[in-house]
Amino acid sequence: MAETKDNRFLFEEMPVPEALTRLAVPTVIGQLILLFYNLADTFFIGRTGNPYMIAAASLILPLYSICIAIANLFGVGGGSLISRLMGQKRGEEAARVCSFSFYGAIITALAFSAAVYLSMRPLLYFLGASGKTYEFAREYTLYTTVIGAVPAVLTIAMANLFRSVGLARKAAIGSSTGCLLNVALDPLFMFVILPKGMEIQGAAAATMLSNVVSMLYFIFQLAKLKGTTVLSVNIKECLPGKDSVAAVFAVGIPSALTMFLYEATNIVIDKLASTHGDIPVAAIGIVLKAERIPLNIGVGICQAMMPLVAYNYTSGNHVRMRSVMKTARTAGIVISIACIVMYELLAGGIMRIFINDPQTVALGIHYMRARCLASVVMFMCFNYVFFFEAVGKGSISFTLAVIRQLVFNIPILLLMNSVSGMNGIIWTQFIADGCTALVSFIIYRKTAANIIK
Numbered sequence: 001m002a003e004t005k006d007n008r009f010l011f012e013e014m015p016v017p018e019a020l021t022r023l024a025v026p027t028v029i030g031q032l033i034l035l036f037y038n039l040a041d042t043f044f045i046g047r048t049g050n051p052y053m054i055a056a057a058s059l060i061l062p063l064y065s066i067c068i069a070i071a072n073l074f075g076v077g078g079g080s081l082i083s084r085l086m087g088q089k090r091g092e093e094a095a096r097v098c099s100f101s102f103y104g105a106i107i108t109a110l111a112f113s114a115a116v117y118l119s120m121r122p123l124l125y126f127l128g129a130s131g132k133t134y135e136f137a138r139e140y141t142l143y144t145t146v147i148g149a150v151p152a153v154l155t156i157a158m159a160n161l162f163r164s165v166g167l168a169r170k171a172a173i174g175s176s177t178g179c180l181l182n183v184a185l186d187p188l189f190m191f192v193i194l195p196k197g198m199e200i201q202g203a204a205a206a207t208m209l210s211n212v213v214s215m216l217y218f219i220f221q222l223a224k225l226k227g228t229t230v231l232s233v234n235i236k237e238c239l240p241g242k243d244s245v246a247a248v249f250a251v252g253i254p255s256a257l258t259m260f261l262y263e264a265t266n267i268v269i270d271k272l273a274s275t276h277g278d279i280p281v282a283a284i285g286i287v288l289k290a291e292r293i294p295l296n297i298g299v300g301i302c303q304a305m306m307p308l309v310a311y312n313y314t315s316g317n318h319v320r321m322r323s324v325m326k327t328a329r330t331a332g333i334v335i336s337i338a339c340i341v342m343y344e345l346l347a348g349g350i351m352r353i354f355i356n357d358p359q360t361v362a363l364g365i366h367y368m369r370a371r372c373l374a375s376v377v378m379f380m381c382f383n384y385v386f387f388f389e390a391v392g393k394g395s396i397s398f399t400l401a402v403i404r405q406l407v408f409n410i411p412i413l414l415l416m417n418s419v420s421g422m423n424g425i426i427w428t429q430f431i432a433d434g435c436t437a438l439v440s441f442i443i444y445r446k447t448a449a450n451i452i453k
Helices: 008-012 016-046 049-057 063-087 091-118 119-124 134-146 149-164 168-193 198-224 242-273 277-288 292-315 317-353 358-390 395-419 422-451
Strands: none
Touching: 008 016, 008 242, 008 277, 016 049, 016 063, 016 149, 016 168, 016 198, 016 292, 016 317, 049 134, 049 277, 063 134, 063 149, 063 198, 063 292, 063 358, 063 422, 091 119, 091 134, 091 149, 091 168, 091 242, 119 134, 119 149, 119 168, 134 149, 134 198, 134 277, 168 198, 242 277, 242 358, 242 422, 277 292, 277 317, 277 358, 277 422, 292 317, 292 358, 317 358, 317 395, 358 422
């Protein structure tokens, strides 16, 4: 299919399973490559054998998460609105929203970069740096979050904007190119180009340069696609109507805050696990990374679902919209069940990829087989959150995120830890997401009657 200005055939006429597959396959592949990149980056820094470098790279993760939150603010908020405006046949306003999101992401990233640079020392010590880790953390932050904030934010934001008009393949290529390049540059910079002792700088420089390449790819594609889609970066037309600006933030701000809630839950897990000894911490750390396959696939399916739902919601084709939801939900559940089977059968082999210590492997097998059972209900939670973001109901999606993390996850973590220790921590995800999925379904059923004809 030729790429037209609004990809109308994809959104309006292509059979739903085919349309969803067209968007989901590249998006899911991109998510899996991102997962591979995250695991590889951890692996290469771990090869230094320097615990202070490893600690430094870990403690600045909240700063990098803020970059993702900024990207979601404009990428998810702007992308959702662009798809809805396309459904209303308001292409000119969609182009203005795209320009606003593009320059808004740049300006906000620059402001964040400057704030981090000016408050570097107190900020890093607040995050947990010590005299032995501060310099490593400073170098890593300088490259990835100060110099590299704009490319990191813009790459993620533009991937969302590209998906909003049906260009999922280009979005996946842009994101995946940076991830794969980073995996290649990490060992080159860390162990070949830079001298021993500067591995953390090498890893940080590789991350920054990889994001720059991805950013340049998206800018090149924008220039190449000029006039064929509603994607625009015309600075003279970067001020959409007040209602559109409010709509971007109505979805973008909750999406950004959801990222902070997710990080808060991970911090609680780390803190609670640390009270049970080093080996459980090592085991749960590996499991939390290895278990992300169904999570990343689920996010990819929901990201692919989002523009189709948004477009058909505002165009009034609610039958097609519900079909998209049903198809995405079915695909996510089937894949989640397949992942559960995989983890149950291959838990030992997966653990041994990362570590050979028998005690750590044994604990990891137990943890993985319990936590993987949450895959289905976890996907259901994502499915409802992305639906409400797609139809512009950011306040509801944020409410669901608050319910998931602050009402269920963190309180149940604290309770289960006090009652059953590490076993309680491990089973919390299944219990909390089960409760959240049920509440999300109830809210969806009650709300859908008012927003879906």
